[in-house]
Amino acid sequence: xxxxxxxxxxxxxxxxxxxxxxxIGSEVDKRLKDLIPKVRIPGFxxxxxxxxxxxxxxxxxxxxxxxxxxxxxxxxxxxxxxKLNPVSAPEIKPGPIDKDxxxxxxxxxxxxxxxxxxxxxxxEIRRPTTTVSEEDVDRMIEKLRTQHRTWETVERTAxxxxxxxxxxxxxxxxxVFEGGxxxxxxxxIGAGRMLPDFEQNLPGTGAGVEKEFDVTFPExxxxxxLAGRSAHFSIEVDRVEAPVLPEVDEDFARAFxxxxxxxxxxxxxxxxxxxxxxxxxxxxxxxxxxxxxxLEKNPVELxxxxxxxxxxxxxxxxxxxxxxxxxxxxxxxxxxxTARRRVALGLVFGEIVKRQGFRADEASxxxxxxxxxxxxxxxxxxxxxxxxxxxxxxxxxASVLEDRVVEWVLEAANVTEDPVSFESFVNQPKKxxxx
Numbered sequence: 444x445x446x447x448x449x450x451x452x453x454x455x456x457x458x459x460x461x462x463x464x465x466x467i468g469s470e471v472d473k474r475l476k477d478l479i480p481k482v483r484i485p486g487f488x489x490x491x492x493x494x495x496x497x498x499x500x501x502x503x504x505x506x507x508x509x510x511x512x513x514x515x516x517x518x519x520x521x522x523x524x525x526k527l528n529p530v531s532a533p534e535i536k537p538g539p540i541d542k543d544x545x546x547x548x549x550x551x552x553x554x555x556x557x558x559x560x561x562x563x564x565x566x567e568i569r570r571p572t573t574t575v576s577e578e579d580v581d582r583m584i585e586k587l588r589t590q591h592r593t594w595e596t597v598e599r600t601a602x603x604x605x606x607x608x609x610x611x612x613x614x615x616x617x618x619v620f621e622g623g624x625x626x627x628x629x630x631x632i633g634a635g636r637m638l639p640d641f642e643q644n645l646p647g648t649g650a651g652v653e654k655e656f657d658v659t660f661p662e663x664x665x666x667x668x669l670a671g672r673s674a675h676f677s678i679e680v681d682r683v684e685a686p687v688l689p690e691v692d693e694d695f696a697r698a699f700x701x702x703x704x705x706x707x708x709x710x711x712x713x714x715x716x717x718x719x720x721x722x723x724x725x726x727x728x729x730x731x732x733x734x735x736x737x738l739e740k741n742p743v744e745l746x747x748x749x750x751x752x753x754x755x756x757x758x759x760x761x762x763x764x765x766x767x768x769x770x771x772x773x774x775x776x777x778x779x780x781t782a783r784r785r786v787a788l789g790l791v792f793g794e795i796v797k798r799q800g801f802r803a804d805e806a807s808x809x810x811x812x813x814x815x816x817x818x819x820x821x822x823x824x825x826x827x828x829x830x831x832x833x834x835x836x837x838x839x840x841a842s843v844l845e846d847r848v849v850e851w852v853l854e855a856a857n858v859t860e861d862p863v864s865f866e867s868f869v870n871q872p873k874k875x876x877x878x
Contacts, residue, residue, distance in 0.1 A: 446521045453744050454530075454553045460521050462513050462546040470509045475501065510540055518550050528555045530746040553746040558794040561740040563852045568732050569861035571725050571868055575717045579865045583713055584691060591698065594684040600649040601683045606631040607645050608681045613658070613674045620669065627681065641676065652680045717865075719818065724869055730845070733852045734788055743787045753782035792848050801847040803840035811843050 445461040475497050480490045482497055514535060522529055533550035540546060594606065601607050607630050613623035630637050632645050640658040648654060655677045664670040689695050693704025701709040757778040758770060767773070795801075812829045816822035829835045 444517055444520065444524075446524060448525055448527070451551065454556060454746050456527060456552055456554055458518070458521055458525070458527075458533075458550045458552075460514075460517055460548055460550065462517050464545045467506070467509055467513060467546060470513070471502070471506050474505050474509065478505075507540070510546055513546065514548055521550075529553070530555055531748045531752075553748055555746065556744045556790065558741060558743060558790060560791070560794055560798060563736065563740065563855040566736045566740070566852065566856040568729060568736070568853065568856045568858045570858055571728055571863050572860045573721065573863050573865045573868055575714055575721060575865055579717065580710060580714050582866065583717055584710070587699065587713075588688040588691065588695075589686070591695075592686040592688050595687050596682050597685045598650070599683065600647050601632055601680075602646055603633045604631075604686060606684050606686075607648060608684065609645075609678045610681065611676055611678045613676045615669075615672055615674050620674065622666075623674070644678075648678075648680045648683070650680055650682045654678050654680075720869060721865065728868075729853070730849050733849045733856075736852065736856070737791050737848075738784070738787055741791045743790050745783055745786050745790075749786045749789075750779070750782050753786050754778045757782055792845060795848050795851065796844050799847075799851060801844055801851075803843040807843045808836070808839060811839055811846075815839075 444463070444466075447459045449457050449459075451457050475494060478497055478501060479492055479494065482492045482500075483489065484492050484496060484500075487493075487496075514537060518533060518535070530553040533552035535548055535550050537546070537548040597605070609628055609630065610626045611624065611628060612619060614620065615623075630642065630645060632642060635642075638658055638660065640656075644654060644656045655675065657673055657675055659673045660666075660669045660671060662671045689698075691706065693706070696704045696706055696709035699709065699712075701712065754775050758773045758775075761767070761773060761778075762770065808830075812826050813822075815829065816825035819825045829839050
C-alpha cells in the first residue's frame with residue numbers, strides 16, 4: 444500500500460492511497476472459493492461448481508465489495524502508518540476502479556491540533572472570600588416572601604412593584620400588526636419583562652384609564668418584522684393589583700419544608716442553603732478564572748468539524764429548551780463564539796488529562812455523587828441515577844476530571860484572596876462555562 448500525505452490547510456490533510464491489484468485479486472479469489480459450496484448451478488453437484496463459472500457469475504459483485512472494504516480498512520491502516528489523528532470521518536473520492544489495476548483514492552480530513560501545554564506558573568487567580576451575615580439571611584427571607592406573595596386589587600394608581608391588568612392594541616403605520624392586540628395582559632411594574640418604552644407609561648395609571656403612547660422595538664428584537672420599528676399603542680387599564688407578602692410565621696416555615704414550623708430551625712436551614720450556594724459560586728468563579736487562563740496561555744487552532752458539531756449541539760439544546768421547530772431562526776453566528784470556546788477548552792483539558800494521567804477513580808466519582816445528592820430529598824435515588832445511568836455517569840466523570848485540571852492549575856498559580864460581599868457576589872452575572 445502506497446500512501447502520500449499533503450497539507451491542504453492548517454489542520455486539513457489529503458491522503459492519496461493506492462491499494463495494489465495483487466492484494467485485491469488475492470482477496471477476490473479467496474471469497475469466490477468460499478462461495479463454491481454455496482452456489483447452485485444446474486448440472487453441477489453442490490460444491491462442485493468450477494471456479495471459472497463462479498467468477499463469471501459473481502466476480503464483478505465480489506470485486507466491488509472487496510474494493511469498498513479495502514478502501515475503508517486501508518484508510519485506517521494509513522492513518523496509523525502516518526501517525527495521524529483524524530477529527531472525523533474522511534471525505535473519500537475514489538479514482539477509476541478497474542479489476543486489473545490498483546485502486547487509488549484520496550481522503551480529505553482534519554487532524555487534531557498538537558498542543559504543547561504551557562506552564563501555569565505565576566498565573567493570577569483571585570479567590571472570592573465572604574461569609575453569610577444575619578443581614579444576608581434577612582434579605583433572603585424577604586426574597587422568599589416576595590416569591591410567595593399574593594395580589595389584591597387596590598383603588599389607587601399603579602406604582603413600582605404593582606401589577607397592571609390591561610387590554611392593548613399596537614399598530615405600525617396605522618395597521619395593527621400580528622400579535623399586536625391582547626386582553627387581560629398582566630404587567631408587573633419594575634419586573635423588566637416588558638419593553639422599557641411600554642412599561643414606563645404604566646406608573647400613575649388606574650382602573651378605567653385609557654392611554655396612548657409610542658414604543659420603539661430594539662434592533663435585536665426577536666421578531667424581525669418589528670425589530671427597530673416604532674409602534675403606536677393604545678391601552679385601557681382594567682385594574683391595579685398590589686402585592687401582599689406572607690407573614691414569617693410557623694405556616695411560612697412549613698411552606699418551605701420545616702414540618703414543625705420552628706422559625707429558628709427554618710432560619711438555620713436558610714443559612715445552610717445560602718452557604719452551600721456560596722460554596723458552589725466560589726468554585727465556579729475560580730474554575731472560570733482557570734479556564735480563561737488556560738485559553739490565554741494555550742491558543743489552539745480549532746478543527747472546523749468540531750466547531751460545527753458543537754454549534755449544532757448548542758442549537759439543538761436551545762430549540763429543545765424552548766420547544767422551537769424552525770432551525771432557520773437560530774443561525775450559526777448565534778452559537779459560534781460559545782462553540783469555539785467549548786471546543787478549545789475541551790482540547791486543552793483533554794491534553795492536560797492525558798499528560799498528567801488523571802483518572803476519574805471510583806472514590807472521586809462517589810464523592811461527587813454524594814455532593815450532588817445531598818441537596819435532594821431522596822439522596823439514594825439521585826445516587827442510583829448517576830451511578831447506573833451511563834450517560835449521567837459519563838458527565839459526572841468528565842466533571843471530576845475537570846476538577847483535577849483546575850486543582851493542577853491552582854497548584855502552580857498565584858492564588859490571592861478577594862474579599863467581596865455575599866450579596867454582590869452571588870448576584871453577579873453568570874458567565875459561559877465549560878461542559
